[in-house]
Amino acid sequence: MSRRREQSEYEKTFAFRFFRWLSGEKDAYIGNMEMRPQKEYEEKEETVAERMREKGKFSAEVYDKKYNRELRFFDRLYRAFSIIFCIAIVAVLIFTVSFLPEVGNEANPDNNIVSETYISRGIYDTGTVNIVTGMILAYRAFDTFGETNVLFVATCCVMILLMVDEDKIRENKESNDRGFEPKNDVILQKVAHVLAPVIFLFGIYIILNGHLSPGGGFSGGAMIGAGLTLYVAAFGFEKTERFFNERVYRIVKVTALMLYGCIVLYYFYTGANGLANLIPLGEAGRILSGGITLPINIFVGSEVACTIYAFYALFRRGGL
Amino acid sequence: MEFVLNFPCFSILLAMFAAIISSVLKGRGAKILNTFVVSLVGLMSLAVLIFTVRTGECYVYVMGHFPAPLGNELRFGALEAGMALFFAVIMLLSLNGGRRKIKLEIAENKEHLYYVMVNLLLSSLLALVYTNDLFTAYVFVEINTISACGLIMITEHGRCIEAAMRYMIMSLLGSGLFLIGICILYDLTGHLLMSYIHTSIEAIVEAGTYSVPLLVTIALIVVGLAIKSALFPFHAWLPDAYGYSTVSSAAMLSSLVSKGYIFLLIKLMYRVIGFPIFANSKVIDVLFVFGIAGMIMGSLSAIRENDIRRMISYSSVAQIGYIYMGFGLGTMAGMVASIFHILSHAATKSLLFVSAVGLTDVSGNHKDFEQLTGAAYRNKAAGVAFTVGALSMVGIPAFSGFVSKLLFAQAAMDQHEKMLPALIVLAVSSVLNVIYFMKTVIRIYTPVQTGYPSVRAKENKLFVVTLICFIVLNVLLGMCSQPITEWIVQGLNVFA
Numbered sequence: 001m002s003r004r005r006e007q008s009e010y011e012k013t014f015a016f017r018f019f020r021w022l023s024g025e026k027d028a029y030i031g032n033m034e035m036r037p038q039k040e041y042e043e044k045e046e047t048v049a050e051r052m053r054e055k056g057k058f059s060a061e062v063y064d065k066k067y068n069r070e071l072r073f074f075d076r077l078y079r080a081f082s083i084i085f086c087i088a089i090v091a092v093l094i095f096t097v098s099f100l101p102e103v104g105n106e107a108n109p110d111n112n113i114v115s116e117t118y119i120s121r122g123i124y125d126t127g128t129v130n131i132v133t134g135m136i137l138a139y140r141a142f143d144t145f146g147e148t149n150v151l152f153v154a155t156c157c158v159m160i161l162l163m164v165d166e167d168k169i170r171e172n173k174e175s176n177d178r179g180f181e182p183k184n185d186v187i188l189q190k191v192a193h194v195l196a197p198v199i200f201l202f203g204i205y206i207i208l209n210g211h212l213s214p215g216g217g218f219s220g221g222a223m224i225g226a227g228l229t230l231y232v233a234a235f236g237f238e239k240t241e242r243f244f245n246e247r248v249y250r251i252v253k254v255t256a257l258m259l260y261g262c263i264v265l266y267y268f269y270t271g272a273n274g275l276a277n278l279i280p281l282g283e284a285g286r287i288l289s290g291g292i293t294l295p296i297n298i299f300v301g302s303e304v305a306c307t308i309y310a311f312y313a314l315f316r317r318g319g320l
Numbered sequence: 321m322e323f324v325l326n327f328p329c330f331s332i333l334l335a336m337f338a339a340i341i342s343s344v345l346k347g348r349g350a351k352i353l354n355t356f357v358v359s360l361v362g363l364m365s366l367a368v369l370i371f372t373v374r375t376g377e378c379y380v381y382v383m384g385h386f387p388a389p390l391g392n393e394l395r396f397g398a399l400e401a402g403m404a405l406f407f408a409v410i411m412l413l414s415l416n417g418g419r420r421k422i423k424l425e426i427a428e429n430k431e432h433l434y435y436v437m438v439n440l441l442l443s444s445l446l447a448l449v450y451t452n453d454l455f456t457a458y459v460f461v462e463i464n465t466i467s468a469c470g471l472i473m474i475t476e477h478g479r480c481i482e483a484a485m486r487y488m489i490m491s492l493l494g495s496g497l498f499l500i501g502i503c504i505l506y507d508l509t510g511h512l513l514m515s516y517i518h519t520s521i522e523a524i525v526e527a528g529t530y531s532v533p534l535l536v537t538i539a540l541i542v543v544g545l546a547i548k549s550a551l552f553p554f555h556a557w558l559p560d561a562y563g564y565s566t567v568s569s570a571a572m573l574s575s576l577v578s579k580g581y582i583f584l585l586i587k588l589m590y591r592v593i594g595f596p597i598f599a600n601s602k603v604i605d606v607l608f609v610f611g612i613a614g615m616i617m618g619s620l621s622a623i624r625e626n627d628i629r630r631m632i633s634y635s636s637v638a639q640i641g642y643i644y645m646g647f648g649l650g651t652m653a654g655m656v657a658s659i660f661h662i663l664s665h666a667a668t669k670s671l672l673f674v675s676a677v678g679l680t681d682v683s684g685n686h687k688d689f690e691q692l693t694g695a696a697y698r699n700k701a702a703g704v705a706f707t708v709g710a711l712s713m714v715g716i717p718a719f720s721g722f723v724s725k726l727l728f729a730q731a732a733m734d735q736h737e738k739m740l741p742a743l744i745v746l747a748v749s750s751v752l753n754v755i756y757f758m759k760t761v762i763r764i765y766t767p768v769q770t771g772y773p774s775v776r777a778k779e780n781k782l783f784v785v786t787l788i789c790f791i792v793l794n795v796l797l798g799m800c801s802q803p804i805t806e807w808i809v810q811g812l813n814v815f816a
Contacts, residue, residue, distance in 0.1 A: 093500070096536040100507050109520065110510035114389050125386065142383040142392040146447070146459035149336055149440065153463055156343065156436050157470045161481075165429060250344050257340045265333050271385040272329070273321055 127281030217300025225308025347431030399811025417674030418568030552614025608648025614641025678702025
């Protein structure tokens with residue numbers, strides 16, 4: 001026999017909260033998520049007037065196509081030519097492709113000794129079960145070192161553009177909207193709580209098994225970078241900085257690139273001078289095998305993860 | 321194997337290491353490291369140059385444990401080593417000449433990033449010079465493009481960012497065409513190493529198959545690299561990028577970055593496609609026409625310009641036209657003249673940029689000619705240096721520009737069909753050069769009373785020493801042209 005509950009007791013139950021939410025009496029966000037409105041940007045009347053005047057002047061003199069017939073003519077000519085040019089290039093390229101050897105033909109020029117050797121001897125030469133990893137990290141190690149440096153130079157360029165002085169951030173805290181983002185988003189935090197560790201683990205797995213299964217440093221590093229981004233988005237920079245701040249970022253990045261460079265240098269020096277490679281290839285299929293590919297995968301992975309995190313941090317708040 | 325032969329590989333990796341370490345250093349430390357690395361690269365290239373000139377051979381350096389056709393390779397002879405040495409010297413001088421401006425124009429917390437870019441630029445230039453693998457070349461073209469963008473926009477000035485944007489769009493278009501070209505080439509030959517591609521291409525040409533894709537590939541690669549090195553119709557990005565960036569960047573962009581791409585193009589002509597096949601394709605006539613058009617149009621734009629930095633930039637368009645005209649002649653002599661002009665233009669253009677900044681500094685940072693009147697009296701060293709550069713560009717004997725013009729004229733004489741247009745345009749372009757360079761020289765030597773303060777040589781010793789080095793280099797190229805052309809011929813003979 002059921003007993004009728006007191007109102008105060010009922011209010012504590014899950015059912016009460018659920019039905020209240022269902023009927024829309026209470027918004028779950030209010031009180032839980034911090035949402036500050038953006039400060040309204042006010043402009044002085046004089047600056048507005050001046051801007052309008054300048055704008056009017058420009059459009060009257062320069063951009064007014066109604067009276068500037070040359071400009072209108074040029075505009076049309078430009079559009080027509082760009083379309084004709086694009087179509088011409090597309091036509092030429094398609095015409096060229098029709099002359100190229102058919103895909104998948106056995107007699108094609110690219111079915112030569114090179115690809116055959118990569119497939120048949122790859123596992124003996126590089127110790128990697130995953131042929132692609134062996135190809136990019138051992139056979140063509142110099143190219144991949146260059147590619148990793150492309151990521152490095154890209155981060156440096158974004159830093160040039162977006163890095164803001166720490167003091168300036170403090171000074172202009174009111175004027176930029178970096179401080180006015182939604183924080184403590186419950187849904188995002190709960191999801192990140194569950195997903196972030198899984199993403200990190202999967203990324204590490206992909207990196208460590210790069211020489212055995214599909215994947216490697218680039219894809220695994222991208223995953224770890226995505227995990228870091230999710231964590232930052234959910235919990236904010238203050239919590240992330242407890243384990244990943246600018247200092248850690250610099251140490252990880254420089255160590256990874258320098259060690260990668262040292263391995264590559266050693267590999268090139270011994271290879272070109274006919275010396276033996278002292279890094280053991282190991283037994284193919286084991287986790288500790290593959291010669292230089294395993295450490296290189298780890299270094300590439302950390303570099304890629306750092307790069308992706310740095311892009312997010314730089315775009316979001318102009319610093320690491 | 322001799323230990324010297326490791327130096328090309330070492331110098332590429334050394335420049336990369338320097339870039340990586342610079343990213344965590346402060347501005348001053350990065351500067352010292354950069355100076356040290358560029359000098360060391362220069363010394364190593366000098367050692368390789370001496371060794372290769374003495375033996376007169378070409379060497380292959382296997383990058384890794386897998387011999388061709390499996391792995392990456394470097395390949396170098398006298399020409400490559402000399403180019404690397406020359407690039408290192410010009411880079412060091414350009415940086416020293418603009419050192420004060422770098423400190424002034426770049427935010428303090430970003431100064432180390434400038435040296436990161438410079439180091440990576442050096443490594444990519446060295447890799448472009450030494451590599452024997454097409455895909456490696458593409459990877460380092462990418463690094464070169466991105467670091468050049470960084471060098472342009474580092475001052476965070478609105479004009480510079482716009483210029484970097486333009487440069488990036490045009491340059492990426494060039495990279496894209498180059499990459500499509502490499503893809504088609506790989507489809508036709510199945511190799512990425514230059515020497516192996518060449519063997520396959522010879523077989524293809526003999527068999528007569530795939531003639532259309534081969535022609536399109538040559539066109540795509542040439543146009544891609546021509547966009548990146550600012551050949552005449554593709555030069556729209558150039559004046560802003562050279563005119564507004566900080567002076568060291570402008571000097572390095574005009575004398576190193578575009579020259580790196582041109583050297584890669586020479587490599588493609590000789591080593592990948594083969595010079596006879598390249599000379600027989602129609603592409604070479606297109607290059608010739610664009611080259612002579614650039615010689616005229618660049619000079620005309622320079623005459624119209626009222627900003628000294630932009631005037632020098634437009635003059636670059638004309639000089640790049642000279643180099644492509646030399647390619648367009650399709651003879652060995654034309655090629656030698658073009659390579660000599662690469663050296664002569666690099667030495668002269670960086671001198672002009674650096675000395676022009678010395679002149680604008682004593683004119684209240686104004687770059688228009690009216691304010692520059694009499695600037696040579698206020699900064700005597702810069703005035704003399706600018707005059708030397710201008711005379712060299714015009715082609716006065718004893719300076720480097722004269723020798724390259726002489727070589728171009730001689731090369732044109734051997735090529736009957738193209739002799740007349742080449743000689744006429746050479747003469748017209750020289751006259752146009754005289755108009756805008758002598759106008760500037762007369763302007764800066766016109767005595768006038770202004771309120772601008774003058775600068776004594778003692779106040780900025782590094783700047784004056786740099787200018788003296790530049791002048792010596794210029795005169796050296798002009799006076800000792802015989803051994804230099806002999807070196808170029810020797811290098812070209814073992815190049816392919």
